[in-house]
Amino acid sequence: MSDASTAPAGGCTEPHPALSEAEVEALVRGICFKTGPPRRLGVEVEWLVHELRAPQLPVTPERLDAAYAALRPLSLRSALTVEPGGQLELSSPPAASLTEVIATVSADLDAVRAVLRDNGLTLVGLGHDPWHEPRRFLREPRYDAMEACLDRTGPSGRAMMCTSASVQVCVDAGHEEPGPLGHVRRWWLAHHLGPVLVAAFANSPLAGHRPTGWLSTRQLVWTRIGPGRAGGPPLDADPRGAWSRHVLDSPVMCVRRDGGPWDVPEGLTFREWIRTGVPRPPTREDLDYHVTTLFPPVRPRGHLELRMIDAQPGDDGWIVPLAVVAALFDDPETAETAYRAVKPLAERTLGLPAPHNPLWLDAARSGLADAELREVAVTCFTAALDALPRLGATPEVTDAVTDYLDRYVVRGRSPADDLLDRQRGTDGRAHGKDLRP
Numbered sequence: 001m002s003d004a005s006t007a008p009a010g011g012c013t014e015p016h017p018a019l020s021e022a023e024v025e026a027l028v029r030g031i032c033f034k035t036g037p038p039r040r041l042g043v044e045v046e047w048l049v050h051e052l053r054a055p056q057l058p059v060t061p062e063r064l065d066a067a068y069a070a071l072r073p074l075s076l077r078s079a080l081t082v083e084p085g086g087q088l089e090l091s092s093p094p095a096a097s098l099t100e101v102i103a104t105v106s107a108d109l110d111a112v113r114a115v116l117r118d119n120g121l122t123l124v125g126l127g128h129d130p131w132h133e134p135r136r137f138l139r140e141p142r143y144d145a146m147e148a149c150l151d152r153t154g155p156s157g158r159a160m161m162c163t164s165a166s167v168q169v170c171v172d173a174g175h176e177e178p179g180p181l182g183h184v185r186r187w188w189l190a191h192h193l194g195p196v197l198v199a200a201f202a203n204s205p206l207a208g209h210r211p212t213g214w215l216s217t218r219q220l221v222w223t224r225i226g227p228g229r230a231g232g233p234p235l236d237a238d239p240r241g242a243w244s245r246h247v248l249d250s251p252v253m254c255v256r257r258d259g260g261p262w263d264v265p266e267g268l269t270f271r272e273w274i275r276t277g278v279p280r281p282p283t284r285e286d287l288d289y290h291v292t293t294l295f296p297p298v299r300p301r302g303h304l305e306l307r308m309i310d311a312q313p314g315d316d317g318w319i320v321p322l323a324v325v326a327a328l329f330d331d332p333e334t335a336e337t338a339y340r341a342v343k344p345l346a347e348r349t350l351g352l353p354a355p356h357n358p359l360w361l362d363a364a365r366s367g368l369a370d371a372e373l374r375e376v377a378v379t380c381f382t383a384a385l386d387a388l389p390r391l392g393a394t395p396e397v398t399d400a401v402t403d404y405l406d407r408y409v410v411r412g413r414s415p416a417d418d419l420l421d422r423q424r425g426t427d428g429r430a431h432g433k434d435l436r437p
Helices: 021-032 061-071 098-118 141-153 156-163 183-200 217-224 239-249 270-276 284-292 319-330 332-349 358-369 371-391 395-409 415-424
Strands: 041-051 079-082 088-091 121-124 166-172 298-300 303-310
Touching (some): 021 270, 021 284, 041 098, 041 319, 061 098, 088 098, 098 121, 098 319, 141 156, 156 217, 183 239, 183 298, 183 319, 183 371, 217 358, 270 284, 319 332, 319 371, 332 358, 332 371, 358 371, 371 395
Antiparallel strands (some): 041 121, 041 166, 079 088, 298 303
């Protein structure tokens, strides 16, 4: 996630200046929407960690501890973090090119996989664990507080924390001025391209060994956490203002302490916390932490995090969504094509924020079986494929995108359909035997 999981936990109650609402708005506007020529790219790849030879058996905490201890000496360029359920994440440093991102993360993944293999474990690219119930691996005050907070909306919070995995692509916020690379256009495009990416890369149709009725169960889980925690702001012509209001009016997950359990207030927005100063006035550090506890599908963090893509099958499956998103956002001609292609989809949102609107729900449930989403996806993938050589993509990358376009997008399918075929035994494998991508 690279969310509350990576925020510093110490120094919570040291004396710092209290914040005003005006200061919060200024900080959020200036920090979350830094603009400049789009030229930096990144990816965060999350993986489920399963037993190498018996993936349906749960990995014990002791085996995870031993494996992660063996990973610590590795010299990696990407940041390696562990999620609450024991999922592993690699977050690339910002890079100047698609090729640089791919080279960095591929090398780091090779090193990580070798260590895990020696420990009898493997990385699995699935958006949601098809077999195991949520079980928390990390026991820390922040995760105790997160679990207590999310439990108020039902079991989906624990599933999000412990049994989900994604490919998060990070792109620059964009230019200050208008146009296909301007920050207003990119913010709007991300929210309307998002459902196309959900549908095209859906890879989580199972939970508890059974089909859920949704091709992206991971997206469903995030939606059920609720709009205050996992929703975005209404879209308007001022993304900075919309996001700063959203930050102020979203519920506080927890009030951190140096000792003992953290407070988990119910229904307290950050704006109300500022006004009441109870249980203590919030500080800049509290604001920084609060932003990491908001999980919209598109999150501005000085760049735009696209958080709606399921983890992908295969060792290199994550490269395709990374390449497609890079082309659709950073090549001006392709960005304009994508904008025109997704524009008709806006009507299906009914003006409701993502992902709690019909368009996003249809994408998670039906994927590219939705004829309109399929048509838009074909247009966007084809345009991205044309743009990739202009971005310096290697033939291997363009071949991977071509294969994905032909194998899935043109046919109105996604990796989720492969998983369902295997689960039903319709692809020649024994029923339920091996669902690993």
